[in-house]
Amino acid sequence: MKRPFLLDTCACLWIVGNAISDATAKLLAEAYNDGLPLFVSPITAWEIGNMARKGRLKTDLTPKRWFAKMMGTSGMQLAEMPPELLIESALLPGGIHNDPADRIIAATAREYGYTVLTRDRALLSYAKQGHLSAIEC
Numbered sequence: 388m389k390r391p392f393l394l395d396t397c398a399c400l401w402i403v404g405n406a407i408s409d410a411t412a413k414l415l416a417e418a419y420n421d422g423l424p425l426f427v428s429p430i431t432a433w434e435i436g437n438m439a440r441k442g443r444l445k446t447d448l449t450p451k452r453w454f455a456k457m458m459g460t461s462g463m464q465l466a467e468m469p470p471e472l473l474i475e476s477a478l479l480p481g482g483i484h485n486d487p488a489d490r491i492i493a494a495t496a497r498e499y500g501y502t503v504l505t506r507d508r509a510l511l512s513y514a515k516q517g518h519l520s521a522i523e524c
Contacts, residue, residue: 390520392418393426393466393496395505396434396488398524399457403446411504411524419462426466426501427457430491466495483513493519 392415394402401407407415418425432454438444446453457463468491476487476494483493489509496503496519503510503521514521 389418389421389423390500390502391423391426392504392522393428393492393499393501394431395492395503395507395510396431397506398504399427399431399435401524402460403453403457407524414504414522414524415462423462424464425460425462426464426495426499428466428492428495429468430488431457434488466499466501468495472498479518481513481516481518483518484509496520 398407398411401411415425432450435444435450435454439450444450444453448456458465472494473491475498476490479490479493479497483490486509489507492503492505493510493513495501501520503514503519504524505511505521506524510519511521511523513519
């Protein structure tokens with residue numbers, strides 16, 4: 388059974404910047420054609436705001452417009468982030484680093500059965516430990 392994708396912030400950056408690989412574009416197109424939504428965590432909005440504050444967001448869009456553009460991409464949906472999920476992100480099993488955004492992404496994927504699309508080494512390593520479904524993009 389195919390799982391919906393949860394896009395890590397790095398994957399979102401590549402999609403908005405039209406810099407995704409052909410293989411990733413094919414995966415996303417297949418998910419869309421299969422009727423699977425593509426989820427984005429609200430924590431991505433927080434990360435984009437922080438990147439802009441630090442001068443690391445390379446775009447002429449404001450962070451709010453950037454996030455709106457991302458969410459306007461066909462098939463995108465905002466993932467849920469209830470308080471219980473935030474508690475779970477603090478209590479993840481196994482070895483994952485302390486980055487709060489990555490922990491929330493991992494907890495979201497685990498809770499809702501999503502596959503994380505990422506290049507983040509910590510999330511990919513966490514998946515190799517068997518705690519998460521992830522695909523490198």
